[in-house]
Amino acid sequence: MGQQTFFAIGLMSGTSLDGLDICYAKFTRKESTWNFEILKCNTLPYSSELENILRNAIYLSSEELLKLNSEYGFYLGDQVSEFISKHHISELDLIASHGHTVFHQPQKLFTLQIGDGRAIKSKINKTVIYDFRSQDVILGGNAAPLVPIGDELLFSEFDACLNLGGFSNISLNRDGERIAFDICPVNILLNDFALQLGKKYDENGDLAKAGMVDERLLDELNQLSFYSEKHPKSLGVEWINNNIQPLIQNQKVEDLLATFTEHSAFQIAKILDEYEIQNVLITGGGAYNSYLIEKIKAKTKTEIHIPEKEIIEYKEALIFAFMGVLRSLGLNNILSSATGSSGDHSSGLIC
Incomplete structure (x- = not known):
């Protein structure tokens, strides 16, 4: 097999609420060997208002949380659209979004990362892959760590x-x-x-x-x-x-x-x-x-x-971009030895 090249954007919002990490990277594959190059990256600090909303999302009603899921998805879409324009990005195969974790209770068979990928896609006409964790929970895993x-x-x-x-x-x-x-x-x-x-x-x-x-x-x-x-x-x-x-x-x-x-x-x-x-x-x-x-x-x-x-600041966003590439190829991107699920699998919703 000859060398394959993929361009992807990874989005990561961590529990520390530092802001949204965006990483645009190039991945090359030759046989079973992968290499990467970070091309552009930014951290976009959350406004105090958005940070407060995300920090307290765990206390929202179901209706308010569903609303936030859509609104935060549109927010992610807007930020990625601006990032693409700012850096004049023309080569892009997909966007992989981790979302922002609100609930994580794998022992009760659920985890929730908000930021609807369909809302992201409505802003950017590219393949969007999101919700990487839910499938692992369904398969009996912790859905963490994924990297x-x-x-x-x-x-x-x-x-x-x-x-x-x-x-x-x-x-x-x-x-x-x-x-x-x-x-x-x-x-x-x-x-x-x-x-x-x-x-x-x-x-x-x-x-x-x-x-x-x-x-x-x-x-x-x-x-x-x-x-x-x-x-x-x-x-x-x-x-x-x-x-x-x-x-x-x-x-x-x-x-x-x-x-x-x-x-x-x-x-x-x-x-x-x-x-x-x-x-x-x-x-x-x-x-x-x-x-x-x-x-x-x-x-x-x-x-x-x-x-x-x-690497310090964008390794997680980089790896979620990589997980999106693996998912797009139908390759396993979650290891059961790390999460405890019933087997390795390829996870993430594609739209």
Whole structure:
């Protein structure tokens, strides 16, 4: 088989609500080998109004949520249309949209990422692939993490890939099988605490550095049952509400930042050591939190790799674009070894 080339746009909105990541990439395939090149990328910060709406979408009525699903889809379509015009993009095979997660309860057989792909397509006359997670839940999986297919085929030179987003998740190959799972909350909590101090996030971890670790709270966090469960496993906002929030009393916000930074570093380093990871690629917004990275390095012998800015910020959007390409070819884009579903499968609604 000769070389095949595909151009795709990936859209990603994470639980940390940093904004919408858009990544335009070129993928080439020769036999079973894939390569990529990021051509253009942008992060579009949400307005305070939209950020607030998305943050509180979990509390909407069913009618309001259905309305938001359509409205957010049109919003995504408008943003992609402007992105295409701004960068004079002429070669484009498809748009792959993760959507924004509102509910994630795989144990109850449902997950919801809003942003109707049909609304996106109404703005751009290109193939749109969306709703990548629901099928995996129906097949008995966690529908998370999904990026391991990209780690396996695009970043195989690393022993493991660690994403520090709203939650931290890791992907690694063991005995010829790609396994992956969520480790612990990161920016979903750190950003929320920083907001209480008038900051969008804790830049370089400076706020946490100024706080004191609450040893009692730290011990309670580390004793949570999730951390003793076997993979595959995943986390969601509901888990935060049910397990983390009841533990937070009247601590100073700086102390909460210090404690949760310490907690994240401890749980991440524990996994790196448990799986004897030789080297790990770290991406996601948390890769910029130098205090958190220092804490992780101090607790593990694993070699830490922080890549260039484009990979740090757009790896997830890049991989969803890649998942869209795989879906368009009818190739498996979700690994059961990572999610726990009944088998590998090709997921995503196409319109």
